[in-house]
Structure formats: C-alpha cells, structure tokens
Amino acid sequence: MSHLEIQQINKSFGVNTVLNDVTFSVEEAEFVALLGPSGSGKSTLFRIIGGISQPSSGSVNLNGENINGKRGSISYTPQTSSLMPWRTILDNVLLGQEITGNRDVEKALQMIERAGLKGFEQSYPHELSGGMQQRASFIRSILSPQSLILLDEPFSALDEFTRLDMQKWLLSIWSEYKRSILFVTHNIEEAIFLADRIIVLSSRPATVKKEFTIPFARPRDEAILLSDSFLQWKKRIYQEMREQ
Amino acid sequence: MRKLFQKGWRPALVLILLFIIWETCTNIFDIQKWLLPAPSQIIAEAISGWAVYSGHLASTIKLIIFGFSIGSSIGVVVAIGLHLVPILRQAFYPLLIISQNIPTIVLAPLLVIWFGFGMLPKIIVITLVCFFPITIALLDGFRQTNRDLMHYMQMAGATKKQIFWKLEFPHALPSLFSGLKISATYSVMGAVISEWLGASKGIGVYMTLASSSFRTDRVFVAIFLIVILSLLFFSLIVGLEKRLIKWKPKEEGANESS
Known part of the structure; x- marks a missing residue:
C-alpha cells in the first residue's frame, strides 16, 4: 500500500478544467518530484491534497484512509519561506x-x-x-x-549557488529522517538530482504525462550533475516536456 | 538623547524662530495683550497661573485616560467581532461610517440633554471619536493577512481560533498601533470639546472662561497645554509600539543622519 495515493482527481472551475484524471502515488520514505510548467495547476493539486479545496471527483488517500477535504494531514512548505x-x-x-x-x-x-x-x-x-x-x-x-511533506518550489527564490547547497542539505536531512516528500519544481536538473521518481505534468488541464524512475544511487554527489547519464536524463525529460 | 538632538534641532529651530518673529511683531506693532499676547507673556502666565489651571489639567487628563481606554477597547472589540462574523461586517460597516459623519459638535449637546453633565456624556463623545480609527485600521490589518502564511496555517490543520491568535492578530498589530496613534490625538480633542459643552472642571472650561473674560493669554496657555498633551499621548503610544513590535525590520536608511 502506498503512503499517499492520488486517484483520478478531476477539478474544474466552471467550464475551465484544471486537473484532468490525475493519478499517482508516493511510497513511504520516497522522494517524488512533480515537474510541470508554471500555471499547470500544481497549486490547485496542493490545495486538494492539503484539504483546503475539494476535488470535483476522485480521491486522496493517506495510509489507505481517505483525506478528501481533511486538513492537517500533511505538512506544507510554501514557495516563500513563510516564517x-x-x-x-x-x-x-x-x-x-x-x-x-x-x-x-x-x-x-x-x-x-x-x-x-x-x-x-x-x-x-x-x-x-x-x-x-x-x-x-x-x-x-x-x-x-505529519509524515508527508509537500514542498512547493522551495528553492525557486534562491540564487544558483545557494540552491545547490540547499539541495545537498535537503538530501542529507532527508536521508537521516526519512519522510515521504512530494517536491514541486519546474527545474528539470533539480528534479533529477533530488528525486527517486519524477512525475511530469502537462499544462492545462494538468494530467500525468509520464513517470520516470531515476536510477542514481544514493547518497548522491554533486559530481553526477555533470555526468553523461545525467545529461541523457535531462534530455529525455526535456523532450517529454516539449511534446504537447 | 544625542539622536534626539540630531533629529530634532531643525524643527526646534523653526519653532524658536517663529516665536521670535511673533514676539518682535507684537512689540513693533504694539498689539494689545487681549488681542494677541506675546509668547513671553504667555509663558509668564503659564508659570504664574499654574495654581489656576492645574486642577483643570488633572481633570482633563483623567477624562482622556478614561475615554481613550474605553474607546479603544470598544474599537478593538468591534473590529474583532466584525472580522470574525462576516455577516455582521456587511451589516454594520455602513453604520460605522455614518457614525463618523455626525458632527461631534451637534451630538455633544444632545448627549448632555440625555445624560446630564457628568462623566458619561463626555466619555461617550471621546469613545465615538476614538473607536473609529482603531476599528478601521484593525479591520484593514486583518484583511491584509499574508496569504502564504494563511495557506500554511490551513494546511497544517490550524483551527479558526489558532489562525486568529497565532496569525491574524499578531499580523494586524502594527495596523492596530497606527489606529491607536490617530485615536490618541483625537481623544485629547474629544475631551476638550466635551468639556466646552458643560463641565465644572477641565481645560475646555478653563478655555471658555478665559475667552469670555478676554484673557487671551490664558486661551493660548490652554492651546499649548492641549498641544503638549496630544504630543505626550502620541509619544506614549509610539513608545508602547516600539516595545511590543520588535520584529519589524528597520526601514532602510531610517537611521541615517545627513
């Protein structure tokens, strides 16, 4: 049984469909990156997982229990540090x-x-x-x-150098405390470097286009950022995102 | 103290200059004392007349403190009530604004007719002028609550009570203080106006007595007392604000002295 299961979530505002049949899961202690262009309905998805808004149809399960519209079951870190x-x-x-x-x-x-x-x-x-x-x-x-952490583009406001330090720091903390993390980003490199699995979302209406399992061994070193296989991955995912 | 001097010497100089011009003008044009007394005469009266007005002053200060505390408490309670119950907010917001459009000078005699010459009508007048800036400022503060923080609190499963006390109220505290600062100065005016209309003691009474007996120097003493009281009260609130809100980042270059 997966830790978090998103099952066939649909969400529309009037005639405007934002989420279309979104289905994916996050395993216990897994690091999953959600990759998608800006405005692809990621924040709507987060609001649904966090229980602030209700999906038009579909269900969100945490540890096998339905948490549609139930707040306080996940821990959320917004884009800005929001301290x-x-x-x-x-x-x-x-x-x-x-x-x-x-x-x-x-x-x-x-x-x-x-x-x-x-x-x-x-x-x-x-x-x-x-x-x-x-x-x-x-x-x-x-x-x-809460055992599941949602990170909403946490490093997007930081400069390149700080970001790499923060990514490494995040990995080391995560390997020590082993929480499940759902990490939203629009940076492909960041997703490959951090995640076990990458879920690519299409733009509006958002739907799961493809899932990649990233094979790099942990603990990961920043040296892999320049390795050939890393660039291969980047290319594959980039092409996937470009196809409409 | 040195900082105060560095910042304050310019306005102080302007004031002193103004008084010097005033003094020389009254001398040169030989203006009668009952028409416009010279600053030196006013200061002399302020010193020698202490026994005459000290009782009035004490009574006014007491009235201001009472009125301001009651008025601002009501302002805070009204703001919180309107904020927490949106239906009340819609229903009462227009009434709030109307209450400020009734001229105090018209309302005060009516209050005297209804409630007599005691403390009550005076406190009502001060309350009426005091609560409005506080309520409006606080409501604005509540409404401008940071959305990211709100989002975080909701996601974390905070109850409405937790959201209010841990987020909305501390967030609105600076707004509350800007309301309090305005009300502090209004309350001094409110107190003097309410005393004008019927009281046995107070700066307002002292002022009416002085002007009806052509003691213009005393009228000016009263004016200066009112100004000083307002400033004192204002700085009291500013001091309190500085003690309570330590977290506000200092404005860029605010400490620069050029």
Missing part, C-alpha cells in the same frame, strides 16, 4: 507542533543546530538570509508530526 515575522526562529520552527499539540524544544534546538542556524534561535526571520529562512521553514516541516 512568521513576529516569532523568533525557535518559535517559528515549533509552530507546526504547536498547532497539533506538544512543543518539543529540545529536539527543535538540536535540529536548528543541525541546520547550521545555531546562535539564531532568538533572532527574527528578517535577520536571516533567504537560504537560512528556507532551512528554518524546512525544519518546521520535519518537526511537524
């Missing part, structure tokens, strides 16, 4: 736990140190760089009790 500016980093990181119940300050401090944010526990988000804020908001997701 609350009036909370210190420590309080921000604990927010996910606070909503569902207990604060575990000890573990939070540990994670903050692990993310290289030691000394910033009592700082406010505006005192941190973009990459640091993004790391803090990712810690918030890891600390939240």
